[in-house]
Amino acid sequence: MSVKWDALQHQSFLECNARQRAIGLVDPDTFSELAGPRDRLSSPHLPVLGEAIQFDDGVVTGVGLIGKKPVFLASQEGRFIGGAVGEVHGAKLVNIVRLAREAFEKMLSANPDLPEEKRPAVVISVDTGGVRLHEANAGLLAHAEIIDQFQDAKGKVPIITLVGGKVGCFGGMGFIAAAADVVIMSQSGRLGLTGPEVIEEEMGKEEFDSSDRALVYRTTGGKHRYIMGDCNFLVADSIAAMRNALREVLALPYAEIDAFRRIGSLDKVEYQLKLVDLCVKLSPKDSKDVWKYAGNENPGALVDMSLDTFLKKVKRLKVA
């Protein structure tokens, strides 16, 4: 077993860079990067704006194995322009989903009895603020194309998103994460549509103070998302913890993975509408109001609770 891989397992998912996450999430020495730095597929738009470029345009894409399962993986680099999705970055995301589906179709036509354990899967480690504004049209188009690919992959390959980076998952990629079959978050992960800074800029500091970290975490953080049902699993902040949760999900048959979806069927849409209804009735002033409604008697105590205790004690929101 590789020494580097072993060392990665104990590292913080948040602190690792995109490539370390990709390598550490799959089995040791199985990650092959596709369209990596050697191919120098960097942005054609940034140099004319005088902006720095990166050889992989801020996303690591490739294939690895988890057990016998080929895992098509994309891992965003939050440190490069906030992990923003530009033209090349977006194309790489689109194609990793497409490749997974095509691999599945090929494998199935070669072997109609393809066992579940060999069925390919897509894993996207998200760390982004959304569209890269320097190439916004291409970035937006890429988001639409990713959703198209998700749609084509439905019923064929499962798609799992992991949220635990420093930037979190905001903007258009928030939609994309939500459209996946399963969302796994770490305690330090943040998930939302409009990011905290943008809300403050639009609505003012009285509405949302983005420098108030406690507020940001209890409205977008992993614990809140877990209570709300926006993420399916909540894990500790390490590569190993993310990998273990991922392995457990991928070991399930496709139908069970599909059942984790939060949107994508009439029943699920109706459930979401009930949540909206509840939100209007409850008109919460703070996340804690919703936590309390969900059955957590002392919602304030959840904030500083260790992950293990939290997972044992927490009541997740359910509407009948």
Added chain:
Amino acid sequence: MRRQLNELNFEFKVATPKDFPAEFLHYGVVGSGDMEIIMEKKPLGGAVRVKVLTPVSGYDEVWKRVLSRFVNDTHIGNASIEINDCNATPVVGSLRLRQALSEIA
């Protein structure tokens, strides 16, 4: 004035160069104040060729000194180095170059 990403090109050669020990090496992330490096083995008659892409202008001489010192200290030769910089300071640049090399040492 129109902003453009600056391309700097340098070539260095030490008296007794050691062949670059790996075919290909990539290191680093283009974060704010940081940079990434590709180092490749290339037959350049013992020389090291460096291409830097940076948003910063007016620091060509500083880059030259940082890179020249790196080549002189490590005695590498027959290598092509490409750097994508995002406002890294000379100290960070120097550190990253050495870290990259230590990946294969």
